[in-house]
Amino acid sequence: MNKLGFRTVVTALLIILSGYFLYPTFEWSRMTDAEKAAAEKAKDPILGKSLKLGLDLRGGTHLLLEVDSSKLDEKVSMKDAVERAVEVMRNRIDEFGVAEPLITRQGDKWIVIQLPGIKDPARAKELIGKTALLEFCLVENSENLPVISQKMRENDLTPAQAMQDPEISKLIPEGCFIAEGKEDGNYYILKQASLTGAYLVNAKVELTTGQFGYPHVSLEFNKEGGKLFADITGANIDRNLAIVLDGIVQSAPVIRSRIPDGRAIIEGNFNSEDAKLLATVLRAGALPAPVKIIEERTVGPSLGDDSITKGFTASLIGVLFVIVFMAVYYGFSGIIADIALILNFLILAGIMSYFQFTLTLPGIAGIALTLAMAVDANVLILERIREEIAIGKTARVAVDAGYQKAFSAIFDSNLTTLIAAVFLFQFGTGPVKGFAVTLTIGLLISMFTAIVVTKLIYDFLFKENFINKIKI
């Protein structure tokens, strides 16, 4: 009696909780497209509560980036570099404005970025994939510069081509390279200063104290970078230090004095827009090593809609077949199994909403397959009950015996399937993972709904004497 009460409470609680977790999804599905767009813009909390759809269903871009370890400074560990790159990516994507982006590291040197519902993937990729390697280089005051510049202009050479040119390369001092200025188009002869954006902690625009409050950009290096910066500035007072982003000189301020504490200020003829831009370049451009896109999957929104309709319809037809079949083949007991099946679906959806698991198209197929597989437990039990009734046991005894005897087969077969599902989860990208998620959770829930809930229904019916014999 008590046990029956306890099981009823647990089941009721699970149903209520699932309904509660699913309510935001229900609300979301009733919103118009315009309302959805507005909610996305306002970062409405409903976004984080409703069932999350994978990129294959809602459209969007999945990117896998690799941090190029060969270009990494020896002093920076790979782990740091990847974490740093993740931060940089987050900043860049925030500026781009995507609702619910996912940015996370994967393995040793990979970063996964998912941009759902993005309208212009090419522009986003440009922003993300841009090499944006920030370096600080010393400007060499070589007397050959005018000659080199002239030759380059005459032959219309890029800096890279010029360095290949035998005549020009003779004029470049040892260990130096040519770079172009961003706005003036002047050429610079630069020498690596072993200080990269990796050491930069922050860069921001400040106003000079004083009557007019000219904007300047303040830089802050980390401890190691501060030391390097102190050495470089100390040894090169009155020379220019070029800030080079992607091989292009952004600015080349003069070093006025040795800067010991890793805090520097770049003054210049900035207006506040220029200063802001430079600060942004420094901040967002502070990638410790270049990244490259090694995987990209983009799905347009119209394909997503089409996929949802087809996948959903097919899954529904499949599940309806199972439900009708069970009711026809096993009669009343089949209907009890069907109730378990519907509860299985409800709780599965509720759990997916609560834990923010992503529903993908293979995931929808996974739900249909899991439900088709979940009736196996009931089939095993019902076949057992039939056998018990066939040898002349009463309904009540046969039901108990059926559950008891079928249990080990149900448990073992579900567990082995679970082994496959768990390793499937370890494998593959978004859509396949979504399949593994529904398969795994669905299997676990089916152990509860197909065994505990159906038994509960029988126990209740027997107790209240609604039935005293069953037809299976």
Added chain:
Amino acid sequence: MKFFKTPNIDFIRMRYISISLSLLLMIASAVFLFVKGPNYGIDFTGGILVQISVDKEIGLDDVRASLESAGVASFELQSIGDKGIIVRVKKTEKTQEEMSQSILSALQSKFTGHNITVDRTEYVGPAVGKHLAKQAVYAFIFVFLGIIVYVAFRFKSGLWGTIGVLALMHDVFGTFGIVIMTGKEVDLTLIAAFLTIAGFSINDTIVLYDRIRENMRLLAKESFGSIINISINEVLSRTIITSLTVFVVSMVLFLFGGEVIHDFAFAMVIGTTLGVYSSVFICAPLTYEWEKKKRDRFKKTLNK
């Protein structure tokens, strides 16, 4: 309702036929694997995929001609429904932007008046392809090992676990052979299907083993062969019903589920069918033969 009364079929007697049939399937799959070779998708080879849709139907041959004249090299075409076309390029120097641009402009200039849109683009770098292939292999190894260990533990016999896994390898490899034969693309979703088949296929075997284990206690006087036969016949209606529900759902997904899960569902249809076959016709007789040998040897040692 009931399909049939508990039957009395002698499955053990049919073992040489059924094992030969399976050997034939395995040899055929191996031949397809080594002679024809699987058509690995860009997930594993690396490459670019561009899926476009056109508002009016256009012929694949025209598409091929226009892409060839635009200088797109070594591509494969696949039509999706009436209005969709997938272009796959496995080896290229171009970036995916350049590729989808050149495909789009080639088609737009050839089919003026059609509204052509890019629905989907995928780019997989060679390093990622290798990584995914390695992951797939590991996933299979761990699934196989996991199942062997679990079954061995639950049935207190490493032999049963090994036979169970042999049967599921038979199902997966047989499905793989048929996939190669049909020339379907082997991509991530298909590997997911293979792993699912592995998980589902062991199910029937477990249910059968469970019944054999039970009957070995209840019917201790019967010979091992007839215990197996009785057990198969007893669980047969369950095997057929559960397989039927999974089979029908896979079939519906295959027919109406749309392109993305089409091949996945195809593999599931084949795999679930093989799964039922193998547990009844392969697992049971193999277990019989193996156990019989063990018992014979045991008897011999006793007689010595």
